Amino acid sequence: MSTDTPAGAPIPTRVKKSVALSGIVAGNTAICTVGHSGNDLHYRGYDIADLAREATYEEIAHLLIHERLPNAAELAAYRRHLATLRGLSAPLRAILEQLPARSHPMGVLRTGCSALGAMDTEPSAPDGSGPKDPVLARHIADKLIACFPSMLLYWHHYATTGRRIEVETADATIAAHFLRLLHQREPHPSHVRALDRSLILYAEHEFNASTFTARVIAGTGSGLYGCVTGAIGALRGPKHGGANEVAHEIQQRYRTPDEAEADLRARLARKEIVIGFGHPVYTVSDPRNAIIKDIARDLCAAHGTTNAFAIAERIETLMWNEKKMFPNLDWYSAVAYHEMGVPTPMFTPLFVIARTAGWCAHVIEQRADGKIIRPSANYTGPADRPLPPLDQR
Ligand SMILES: CC(C)(COP(=O)(O)OP(=O)(O)OC[C@H]1O[C@@H](n2cnc3c(N)ncnc32)[C@H](O)[C@@H]1OP(=O)(O)O)[C@@H](O)C(=O)NCCC(=O)NCCS
Secondary structure (H helix, E strand, O other), X not given: OOOOOOOOOEOOOOOOOOOOOOOEOOOOOOXXXXXXXXXXXXXXXXXXXXXXXXXXXXXXXXXXXXXXXXXXXXXXXXXXXXXXXXXXXXXXXXXXXXXXXXXXXXHHHXXXXXXXXXXXXXXXXXXXXXXXXXXXXXXXXXXXXXXXXXXXXXHHHHHHHOOOOOOOOOOOOHXXXXXXXXXXXXXXXXXXXXXXXXXHXXXXXXXXXXXXXXXXXXXXXXXXXXXXXXXXXXXXXXXXXXXXXXHHHHHOOOOOHHHHHHHHHHXXXXXXXXXXXXXXXXXXXXXXXXXXXXXXXXXXXXXXXXXXXXXHHHHHHHHHHHHOOOEOHHHHHHHHHHHOOOOHHHHHHHHHHHHHHHHHHHHXXXXXXXXXXXXXXXXXXXXXXXXXXXXXX
């Protein structure tokens, strides 16, 4: 697709029947391409396979938020900068301590982000058209990716044990910071690298539902915290980010690959949709799947939990043979996160931590575009009619 495809024109990929606005161009972006050859993904021109093999999440966050890859000195400085942004203010900790253990961690992040936005306002441009300063927006983006792990794990430990953990650690990476706060011990290097690579895979994905939500909110001139709070709300759904949590629940139903195959056959015969398979855009495969599948396989091999992997892989084979349906990123992310000892309700919050870089990059781009997003609807309601007085209804 060339850059001059007009907005509203369809992209030459297969329109998906269960996806509204499938294939419709809703705007321009210089941040990411998805599925232009059916199964490709590029961040600002770089192929996802190269990024996941060679780079680290902080390099990707810098590429998305600050629009270019850092050199070695800039990367070290950026990591030091992010580490200074991990702290939680006393009012924010007080708010997190009010949220009970039964809260879903996605609700905790959504509430924490909203609270930060209420306490840390973003000034509007002098013409009153809302915040426009990209430098401040980039600072807020860095703040959010740095302190979301602190928010989540401070609440987790306080709500489950009453302990107030220290969140400002010296870890160089967000992946190590998250795992140390979660397990309250030195994280295993193979887990740190596995989590780091999964954050790269989740970081950005063009006009997916949560990013489009963030752009719609940004288009009104609203603040960045509001855009991210709305995006977290959209990501929670099982057809979007919540899919990695549901994928684990599906995998955990079965003790053996044979049991899984027999049950899935029955479910497919009932036309059941299996969360973790298929995609709103990709038609051939999800390019992220091969990378996360290798990560999951290596973790299971290292832990001797090959049965869990075998169950996930048997279901993958069945879905392809029966429905030509391929796993999306969420299917084997569920296996990998479980192997790292991440509680299942925290699977989608990891997606939030990663995708915040992409969301914020899109908000900055939408602000530069300066347009409110306001599509039209096809009306299917009753024809115009007179209003009957109350006593005649
Ligand atoms: C994304 C999604 C809505 C696209 O569905 P769609 O528009 O029907 O897609 P397709 O046109 O590619 O579907 C082709 C066929 O496969 C079926 N199919 C699609 N995804 C399926 C799934 N996850 N499980 C079982 N069958 C599925 C469709 O029902 C359709 O069947 P039919 O030919 O008998 O009518 C769908 O794949 C889905 O809901 N997936 C699960 C949600 C998920 O994991 N989301 C995370 C996305 S990253």
